[in-house]
Amino acid sequence: MTDGPESDRSCPGAFARAWAKAVSGTSYLPMTQAQLEALLHRLTGRLAEALRSEPFDQRIGQQVGAELVAAHIASAEGLGRTVEVIQLRLLRDLGLVADDGEDRMARLLATVATGYARALRDRTLDEQESIRRAAMVARAQAERALRDSEARFRHQANHDPLTGLPNRALLTERLTAAIAGRGADRVGVCFLDLDRFKVINDSLGHQIGDLLLVAVGERLRQAVGEHLVARLGGDEFVILVERSGGADDVVRVAETALAAVRRPAVVAGHELTVSASIGIVEQPVDGTTPGELMRAAGSTLHWAKAAGGARWSVFDADRNERELARYALSAAIPAALERGEFLLDYQPLTSLRDGAVLGMEALVRWRHPQRGLLRPDAFIGLAEETGLIVPLGGWVLAEACREAAGWGDGSAPAPFVSVNLAVQQVRRPGLVDEVRGLLRRTGLPPERLQLELTESTMMSTAEEPVRALRVLADLGVRIAIDDFGTGYCNLAYLRGLPVTELKVAGEFVTGLRAPEPASRTDERILASLVSLAHALDLTVTAEGVETAEQADRLRAIGCDAAQGWHFGRPGPAARHLTRSPALSGTPAR
Amino acid sequence: MQRPDWAPDTIDIERPSAARMYDYYLGGSHNFAPDRAAARAMMAAVPEAPLMAQANRAFLRRVVQYLAESGVRQFLDIGSGIPTVGNVHEIAQRVAPDSRVVYVDVDPVAVAHSREILAGNDGATVIQEDLRRPAAILAHPEVTRLLDFSEPVAVMIVAVLHFVAPEDRPAEVLRTLRDALAPGSHLVLSQASDDGRDGTGERAEAERVYRRTDSQLWFRGRRDLVDLFDGFDLVEPGVVWVPQWRPESPESVEDAERAVFMGGVGRLS
Secondary structure: OEEOOOHHHOOHHHHHHHHHHHHEOOEOOOOOHHHHHHHHHHHHHHHHHHHHOOOOOHHHHHHHHHHHHHOOOOOHHHHHHHHHHHHHHHHHHHOEEOOOHHHHHHHHHHHHHHHHHHHHHHHHHHHHHHHHHHHHHHHHHHHHHHHHHHHHHHHHHHEOOOOOOEOHHHHHHHHHHHHOOOOOOEEEEEEEEEOOHHHHHHHHOHHHHHHHHHHHHHHHHHHHOOOEEEEEEOOEEEEEEOOOOOHHHHHHHHHHHHHHHHOOEEEOOEEEOOOEEEEEEEEEOOOOOHHHHHHHHHHHHHHHHHOOOOOEEEOOHHHHHHHHHHHHHHHOHHHHHHHOOEEEEEEEEEEOOOOOEEEEEEEEEEEEOOOEEEOHHHOHHHHHHHOOHHHHHHHHHHHHHHHHOOOOOOOOOOOEEEEEOOHHHHHOOOHHHHHHHHHHHHOOOHHHEEEEEEHHHHHOOOHHHHHHHHHHHHHOOEEEEEEEOOOOOOHHHHHOOOOOEEEEOHHHHHHOOOOOOHHHHHHHHHHHHHHHHHHOOOEEEEOOOOOHHHHHHHHHHOOOEEOOOOOOOOEOHHHHHOOOHHHOOOOOO | OOOOOOOOOOOOOOOOOHHHHHHHHOOOOOOOHHHHHHHHHHHHHOOOHHHHHHHHHHHHHHHHHHHHHOOOOEEEEEOOOOOOOOOHHHHHHHHOOOOEEEEEEOOHHHHHHHHHHHOOOOOEEEEEOOOOOHHHHHHOHHHHHHOOOOOOOEEEEEOOHHHOOHHHOHHHHHHHHHHOOOOOOEEEEEEEOOOOOOOOOHHHHHHHHHHOOOOOOOOOOHHHHHHHOOOOEEOOOOOEEHHHOOOOOHHHHOOHHHHOEEEEEEEOO
16 A cells, blocks of 8 residues: 555544544543644554555554553543544545555454454453452451451450459450360469558559559569469459469469568559458369359458458368358348248246246247248347348337237236347437337337347447437336446446346356355355446346356345246247246246 | 441442442443442433543543642542542652652552552552541651641542531531641542532432442532632632633533533632
């Protein structure tokens, strides 16, 4: 193919402009229109070169196709319009004429389309590969970030933010694993708590308290860090001895830990010396659970604290058993009250002058569904510790008043009922109203009710409760001091109290049985007590009188009344009421 | 367990990505089948979609060319998407090789792809962040490493603001960015606009398509865009259909509103 005779009419610029217009908008072209036209102008030259080549050079058309794609004229429309514009205008605009023009044009278009399609396919595959790779990289990064965040999250979930030590969750996990038996046969736990940590918090502030906890945590980690050291919260730390060879191993760990805590610590300029207590549990992993082990360690820690602190205690299953039983018993009191499992026995207070039953002391019994009839010493102490003495004592008082109201047939003065009051009952503000209400409801005359308070209750009683007792005494209610002589009560103090009777503790009476001369001393003490009491206008009842000889000697001293096996064992009121006063001087069986 | 809010997202390429759909409109193959399906659905609803993308991309090219020739050497391109052809750093560094560009995108695949493209280019980098967290973008170590905010910076928010809902307070986002900029800095905005298109139903259809993707569409009118340039002096010709912004040839301005995108450039004095 040659330039035609009218080659002066060759106008590649016009063709390039037409081409540029045709492909504009077929895809995004990152260039100006002028840049595009310049590019296509150059490619127009290449197309002309291909048409003229002899023999026909396929490569040129293919290169043009590839160059179009490389210049981002890279879409199906871009190719279609390129084919169209070449076919329609190229020969004319370039002024080319040839016999085999059509033939050459067809071959040129085929090569351009081939080069174009090949380049577009490669480019598409490259881009697909590159975006796929980017997605994989992004996914790998996201997964790594997720793992990192999970590790971080897990660490946060398992560690105490203040000290950085493992927390309760991690301790429980490790303890569970240790018990599941993947490690050794025995496991040990040291439950550590700082002694009087609250004082530091209260006096120096929580910030110093927190710093001290951090310091203690760090020391424990340094001293016994081969074991898991966890902080449960507050000032409670736990050292888990996962492979224990025996209690001695764990005791050694506890002693190391105590020594580490004991060293003075400088915290924010304060030199602080703290001690700690440790409860130790060491046992075979078989047959225990993490919960049981931690509860046992907690109880043992309390033993160490109760023994004065700054020490360790080792768990004792028997002691724990007893404490648990006691706890269970006290927990059962409210339900037992509801079910009516309590009942009252009475023991007579007998006149030493004429043998008349002056009064009867109400003694509470618990008909426990499993454990049988329980005496007060099995549960009253517990009830006092837990505060359950208030409802229980209230029931006793009400029941005693109710029963006593029915005593006597009117022929002789009926005996009074004597009821023990615990210190918590005395301190309650509603005592006067309670007693008044009871007397009104039961119809029991006030002088037939005696309230027994121990010496220590009396001594520890503040002004307000004393006023209440005085109101009751003014009503006519008798107030007795129980177990007199065992505490530190003095008679001068007694003078200011609304008391009507002293009940002398059984210890003094027991002495009356002993051979001389020891019994002489007790007798003299008793005699002085009686005469002093009489001087204060108080009557005296001796407790724990078991023999006729004791009764005789008490009578000789001038003691007013007596209580004890010699005069009648505790039992239903009716048993004592039916006894004739004439017989009351003889022992009741 | 509740996952904390700093836990990363997972990559879900089954979900159409606005960035990869945009690449498809531009004729690229940096996209997956779900992206192409969504893009075709968009094109069925709004046949001009590819034209819009191309016109917007051309607007970006002319703006960067203009800014680079005006002496701006620092660019913060937020919502940069899939780097295909005619990226900001290519244009800017052709004018001034020392130009520095930080790309920002929320799409982790787009970011990974950008990172690969930019490997070996000391003057350009990419971070994964969200336009809606401008303070985090400004404080990002890569941003502070590459850009000096005591010197003019061009903040480019091109074809991305329509993914920011009104409740995400775009005006506040822009204020935060503006407050970090030195005099002589520029703000470049473009976004889909429904000015003069009321009632064609195209808008609703387009919004419906994008609800399937990772981004929702929020159209704004010219007035809204002008307001968003608060504090900047608009460079001539102001906020216009993107083909009308300093066109290279008169014919490219024909039917300019078919480009759907409006844009403009503001300068901080």
